[in-house]
Amino acid sequence: MTVNKEPKLLRVDLNSHDVVEEEIPEELIEKFIGGKGLAGYYLYKEVPPKADPLSSDNKLIYMTGPTTGYLPSTSRLAVVTKSPQYGGWLDTWGGGQFPAELRFTGYWGIIFEGKSEDWVSLKIDGSEASIETGDFQGKKTSEIARQVDGYKVSCIGPAGENLVKFACIVNDPIKELGRGGEMGREGAGAVMGSKRLKAIAVKNGKKNAQKEVPEELDQVKKSHVKRVTTDEDIAWARDDGTPAIVELSDEAGILPTKNFQKGQIEGAEKISMEAVREMEEQRNACYFCPIACSRYVKVKKGPYEGIETEGPEYETLAMAGSNTGVTDLGAIVAFNDICDKYGIDTMSAGAVIAWAMECTEKGIHDFGIEFGDGKALVEMAEKIALREGDGDILAEGVAGASEQVGGKNIAVCIKDIELPGYDGRGGIGQTLAYSTADRGADHNRSWPIEDEAYGDWDPLTLEGKAERVVSDQDECAAVWSLTTCDFALYSAEHVSEAMRAIGFDLSTEEVVTIGERIHNLARMFNVREGFDRDSDSVPERFTEPMKEGPIEGQAISPEDFEKLLSEYYSIRGWNEKGVPTQETLERLGIKGLIESNK
Ligand code: SF4
Known part of the structure; x- marks a missing residue:
């Protein structure tokens, strides 16, 4: 074969x-x-x-x-x-x-x-x-x-x-x-x-x-080409792309604004899907992807006229746009272009600049940059990449920078990693997903916020949240091992079908177990490095009631969160410290691997 x-x-x-x-x-x-x-x-x-x-x-x-x-x-x-x-x-x-x-x-x-x-x-x-x-x-x-x-x-x-x-x-x-x-x-x-x-x-x-491609896999390929070009659940990616989430998040009151101090921003329409579409030059696709979710954009007027880049995606619009108080799309595109060319993550760069702006506002440390200043956003991105001036401090990330100048109480991080573009107060399930992600705060492994903030699932109920996060994380780990794109909505069943087509007889249940095995392997890597329950934390800011907007007064209760975390550990077969038990490792067939390099 x-x-x-x-x-x-x-x-x-x-x-x-x-x-x-x-x-x-x-x-x-x-x-x-x-x-x-x-x-x-x-x-x-x-x-x-x-x-x-x-x-x-x-x-x-x-x-x-x-x-x-x-x-x-x-x-x-x-x-x-x-x-x-x-x-x-x-x-x-x-x-x-x-x-x-x-x-x-x-x-x-x-x-x-x-x-x-x-x-x-x-x-x-x-x-x-x-x-x-x-x-x-x-x-x-x-x-x-x-x-x-x-x-x-x-x-x-x-x-x-x-x-x-x-x-x-x-x-x-x-x-x-x-x-x-x-x-x-x-x-x-x-x-x-x-x-x-x-x-x-x-x-x-x-x-x-x-x-x-062997005949069996060719059949699988054809069925997925048809699926990704017609599935209504993927229409948003084919027609719009991730910038469409700006409007959803703003309406729901969970759009990170001014270092997560608020959940809505005046002028959100200036960084919306419509605004991005007006700058669009062409659609782009990864190799053999009929969805072609990406937009190549060019700034049409203003100080950044002529700058071109791929994107910006929602996470950039949220973390470097609303979260820094900047609604000048031209500046965000210029920032995105610098990040891509110098090779820095737009989300963490936006988050650390937003944190520096709040430090300046609160008198914690004067970085000389203020919320809403698009020019400062663009210039600071380059300084970070080159470690010039204050950029050298910010190049350490929010947690590292706060070690140097203070401001830990306004550092919105989990395991020292900056948060993605969804305020955790929008749903306790999403906060659990962030805190238990296997690589530090992350939204891609489980995204219950879609039902908690954009849908009608009670955002603060504990019922069903731990099961949802466990199930999402396991399926995600399995699907990512076949290297499929999230937007194409491949499932564990699809992975099973593809693996069978190339000669590996794996059922859907076995594929999900592989995902569970991988999540536990990542957890044991972190346990080996000293992480435990204390690291699965909630940023202080998410425990403070949202000041205004659709979720005004909403906050994550630390007691409720700890209850949910214990339930999550119990479902996973981990002890109260968040460490997988020997029985769990044995059941998943990785006990020997774990013991081989303790
Ligand atoms: S593979 Fe995913 S990221 Fe790449 S163009 Fe297709 S939908 Fe977009």
Whole structure:
């Protein structure tokens, strides 16, 4: 069977610049599928406990999945490593053209270990791979993409070189390559920078890969092409994209505004879907994605006239727009462009600038920037990436910066990671999802806010919330191991169907158990690093009643939250400290793995 023939990965020793091929044992695919799960297996097994994330002991693991690029909306990959921002498990996701091109070479993934003396790139041309030195230092991501013309690329910008704690990795960062992807949150770009690895460039993946798909998988592919082009639940992504959420969040009163001090902003329409649509130049898609959710925009007038970028997505509009009090869409587009070119996460960058604005407002520390100042937003993003002036403080993220200048009480973080664009007071289920996410505050693994704030599920009831979060997290871990895009709404059942089509007899229930196994593996990685119940916390701000708007007076009760957390642990088979029990690890078949690298 061609799709699945001899699964293999590349292991790259950056100390010696040796590149070797390695087989991926079939039993690992049965147990972890690919993507997040498979990369997580190698991370747990190979990175020593308490390793410094920016040392040569840490590993940077790229991983696609068994059917990456063969099914629609699956040109995505996971990068898994230990986070330099919070010291725990980090899995980050990106799409574009690069993931499918890598998978089509026959290599499912790449494990980078050690640390190079010189700045290098890994070049993969078909089945040939080698490390090359070159003139990479200081280059923006777009410059690197042009430097390796003819290749699909995954690279870092100056922020990764400068070890900015929330530096990201960027795939295919120029318009000519089609839709790209940013692998943000928690600093995978800084890990790549610490290894002096500037880029991975790949070309000549099998040109006829799609034609070699076995009949069973071809049928699965056709059914998903039909589904993603017609499913009404995906219509919002086909027609609009994530900026449509701005209006929903503002109406619900959960749009982060001025460092989460409020949940609505005057002038929200200026950063809405309609406003973004007016700047649209073209739609963009990852490889083989009929949804094409992305917009390439160009500022038409004002001080930022002529600046072009992909996006901005909802999270950027919320965290760098309303949360900094900025409704000048031109400034947000310029900020987005700087973040992509210098390689920093737009969400954390927006959050840390908003926090600095509140510090200035409250007299905690004068960063010289005020809410609503679009120019300051744009200029500070560049200073952070280059670690210039106050940008050097903010490059440490909200938690790190508050260690230096104070302002911990207004730091809206969980496990030292900035929150996404949904005020947790909008739903206790969402707050639980944030606090128990396996990589620090995260909304992608479970998103009950859609029913709690945009729907009619009582936002503060505890009933059903823990079950919902557990079930979402497990299914998500499994689906991400096949590297499908969230917007395409693949389910555990779809994963089972795809795996069967390539010869792995996994039922839907077994796929969900794989997801549970992966979530527990990530938890044990964090337990090993010293995280426990105390880390599954609620930001102080979410315990204060919302001051105004549709959810005025609403807050997360710490007592209710602790009750819900205990219920969550009990469903998961974890003890009261939030540690998976020996029985749970045994049931999930990872007890031996956990004991192999304590
Ligand atoms: S829906 Fe958007 S992000 Fe997802 S695969 Fe398609 S183009 Fe990429």
